[in-house]
Amino acid sequence: MPYTLVSDADKEQLWNDYRAGKPTRVPVILATNPRVICMNPANNPNHLDANVAANDAKMHVQLCLEHQLYVRRVLGRYTDWPTDLPDHWDIGQTNYNVIDAACLGAEVDYSPGQLPDTRPFLTDDNKWDIFKLDISDPLQCDYLRDRMSFWKEMEKVCEGLTFEGRPVKLGPLALMGTDGPLTVCCNIRGATEFLTDLMVDPEYADKLLEFVTSAAINRREAFKRYWGDKVGSGYWIADDSCAMLSVEMYRDRILRHHQHWFNTLPPQKDAIRLMHLCGDSTRHFVTMRDELEIRAFDTGFPVNHGDLRKQLGPEIEIQGGPEVALLLSGTPDAVYRRATDILRSGVMEGGKFILREGNNLPPCVPDVNLEALYAACLDNGRYA
Numbered sequence: 001m002p003y004t005l006v007s008d009a010d011k012e013q014l015w016n017d018y019r020a021g022k023p024t025r026v027p028v029i030l031a032t033n034p035r036v037i038c039m040n041p042a043n044n045p046n047h048l049d050a051n052v053a054a055n056d057a058k059m060h061v062q063l064c065l066e067h068q069l070y071v072r073r074v075l076g077r078y079t080d081w082p083t084d085l086p087d088h089w090d091i092g093q094t095n096y097n098v099i100d101a102a103c104l105g106a107e108v109d110y111s112p113g114q115l116p117d118t119r120p121f122l123t124d125d126n127k128w129d130i131f132k133l134d135i136s137d138p139l140q141c142d143y144l145r146d147r148m149s150f151w152k153e154m155e156k157v158c159e160g161l162t163f164e165g166r167p168v169k170l171g172p173l174a175l176m177g178t179d180g181p182l183t184v185c186c187n188i189r190g191a192t193e194f195l196t197d198l199m200v201d202p203e204y205a206d207k208l209l210e211f212v213t214s215a216a217i218n219r220r221e222a223f224k225r226y227w228g229d230k231v232g233s234g235y236w237i238a239d240d241s242c243a244m245l246s247v248e249m250y251r252d253r254i255l256r257h258h259q260h261w262f263n264t265l266p267p268q269k270d271a272i273r274l275m276h277l278c279g280d281s282t283r284h285f286v287t288m289r290d291e292l293e294i295r296a297f298d299t300g301f302p303v304n305h306g307d308l309r310k311q312l313g314p315e316i317e318i319q320g321g322p323e324v325a326l327l328l329s330g331t332p333d334a335v336y337r338r339a340t341d342i343l344r345s346g347v348m349e350g351g352k353f354i355l356r357e358g359n360n361l362p363p364c365v366p367d368v369n370l371e372a373l374y375a376a377c378l379d380n381g382r383y384a
Helices: 008-019 057-073 096-103 142-158 181-189 191-200 202-230 240-244 247-263 282-292 305-312 324-329 332-343 367-380
Strands: 089-091 166-170 236-238 274-277 296-299 317-320 353-355
Touching: 057 089, 057 142, 057 166, 096 142, 096 181, 096 202, 142 166, 181 191, 181 202, 181 240, 181 247, 191 202, 191 240, 202 247, 236 247, 240 274, 247 282, 274 282, 282 296, 282 305, 305 317, 324 332, 324 367, 332 353, 332 367
Parallel strands: 089 166, 236 274, 274 296, 296 317, 317 353
Antiparallel strands: none
16 A cells, blocks of 8 residues: 655646547545644644634634645645645635625624634525525625635735745735535524425425525625636535435526526636535436536535446536544544545546545545555556
């Protein structure tokens, strides 16, 4: 299982070949966020806290930088990311998965030892009141006004700042994607309550889906106007709660709202529509490929990668790999075998597969398991 470290130059060539449609090996990535620092004592000697950092600009910047350093110096050894330090550090404000709900009025919960979260607030008694909310000027909502103000505090912290001898650059605060209309409705109404609405109060359910989709589109467009060419247009969407629906229910009740999101996107050369779906959602992928023109899927668990490739065909990019529970608690041999089985499943056909965790690397995954994942790809992920 031991392997020779891949040079940054070879990794760059690997990505160039992949993007040119002539891959020599499956690339390996890992999706992470600063929780791998603040929720892992071994990585957090300075006791940084995600909840404190949400409102402490200096700590927020430090947490972002330490995460970036960890990605380079540690995770870079087990992925096709570079290991050399950059000429400058590009960081951005991290708000986790609270944005859509918070913009619609949900209170952000900063519980000790957890990441920021929101709680449902639409009850049977007040569920129609949300339609009184003005979503026409999203940058003026309380949550985004606060986050923009906090971004300016971070900007002051970054003025003249260096880290590991390199300057720090703060990127725009531009929340261009969305956690998805169904997921957001479940966030603000409650999953049980909103799934019940879909069945017994379809008029309300459809109106709420349309409302939250429009709110996300307005936010995307407002940030684009604010930042101009400094930001992209938001060609990705997630909607993890689709795992709870049948194919028929998805097509009948949710699909048109996903179409609304994509149909209002401005044309952008070479833009690829990407869908992120955790959970058991692969039964929806063919519909999304055909009806939404999705060309890249970021998968979670459970996924039968070989069957998914057969369903989607060779032209669709699939990202996926061993479930995070195995990476966190399994042995290196088990990780190696699982990754090897995935690579040999047929998912590599067409050259559009990226191996990664399924989905989002949790804190405290042993380095030996990440090494096993990468080694499996180096041994079994090469194209003839």
